[in-house]
């Protein structure tokens with residue numbers, strides 16, 4: 001068996017390719033962002049996304065393999081995202097992986113993108129220990145998971161509408177901050193006062209989330225107040241998000257008594273979020289695990305890492321795109 | 331051309347795969363009942379090679395239908411063809427679907443062929459295949475398409491897929507019916523052989539979309 005997995009990630013708007021060994025060392029990775037293509041639409045435009053994946057994918061594979069000086073003969077497998085994600089985008093990755101697997105006689109593993117995010121914690125350095133609570137917060141997902149060991153992915157709760165990252169982006173647009181909204185909002189929030197009492201949606205109801213009401217409240221506030229201060233609105237919005245997420249995380253910790261809290265996804269870059277999660281972990285004597293942000297946002301390294309897990313466990317999935325795949329499905 | 335080629339057609343939404351050696355068709359998935367209805371390209375290609383007694387390593391060239399047509403289906407096959415060509419370092423030659431159905435229907439009817447398939451509403455892709463060439467290819471809105479159909483209705487045969495929301499009973503003359511929306515594998519191979527002889531082989535192709543052709547009408 002070869003020593004490397006070729007990871008292919010095309011679930012949304014980034015084409016990412018990586019070569020990862022069994023211990024999680026990333027031999028080479030390249031991610032091409034479609035940010036410029038979609039920014040004028042204010043969101044990801046699916047047709048353009050699939051077209052851009054189709055144009056980018058093979059040149060990136062060629063470049064990554066050349067950079068790492070790894071030949072197809074050295075591959076243990078190809079790991080490719082099979083869902084959740086955009087149908088057309090997933091199809092490009094899956095079709096490409098299938099053809100490469102067939103031509104190179106390498107097995108292809110259809111990987112759950114959400115499990116990829118969790119496996120990203122162990123890229124380069126083994127960080128995850130069990131039992132663990134994982135909070136995944138990004139533009140595409142918001143979920144809380146419990147893992148008693150490497151085998152079990154228990155979904156505790158997810159969002160009923162927008163993801164937290166989506167909510168950040170929409171609020172940033174309302175405040176005229178452009179895309180991506182997260183860093184800009186966090187920066188302004190740092191100097192603002194959280195004076196405005198925005199709602200904390202579903203803060204008391206189990207582990208499910210909802211963010212669309214919060215986004216609407218911010219819009220309403222801006223529409224109905226002439227003298228709104230952008231820093232204060234940002235600070236109040238961030239505090240509402242952090243309150244909701246941290247209250248659910250604290251409940252999960254008290255409930256499941258984990259050794260580790262891992263926070264992954266692009267929103268994990270928020271300094272306010274990091275500080276609050278650190279506070280909770282200090283209070284409850286849980287180790288906080290915040291992998292580097294480059295492994296937290298969508299990347300093929302995490303997909304290759306998850307594929308190793310599929311190889312080890314003998315998980316075989318079909319290679320049909322699965323746009324609504326859940327965490328508890330492989 | 332004396333080599334083994336793979337032929338992939340999918341833009342109508344119905345996949346068909348062939349394997350040929352030179353001018354001889356070795357396998358045609360359209361005549362394989364076991365494959366009917368599947369959407370998995372790999373399954374088709376594996377069955378096609380197996381039934382032709384060939385391996386991936388034997389392939390010298392891939393021909394793939396690039397539409398216009400169902401964009402998701404076309405993109406799936408095109409991505410597969412590109413990656414297979416990349417991995418085996420063999421040419422991937424894209425063929426416009428209207429050349430395929432135009433040739434096919436033209437051969438049957440011995441007439442010029444008007445090719446039409448739906449694009450984003452209210453547009454249609456529109457082409458005229460005559461003298462073994464796609465002489466006119468663009469997209470147009472419903473009204474322009476109808477004018478084009480009337481202009482050619484007495485002299486041409488029709489291929490592709492179209493329907494208009496008009497009350498047929500009020501029309502002086504009903505709309506013509508397309509004779510086929512898919513080319514037979516034998517027709518595909520004829521078009522492919524001609525393309526190959528023209529040279530200009532590529533390693534990667536992309537599906538035809540409205541933005542890649544422009545509205546010239």
Ligand SMILES: [Zn+2]
Pocket residue numbers: 113117138140141297298
């Ligand atoms: Zn993601």
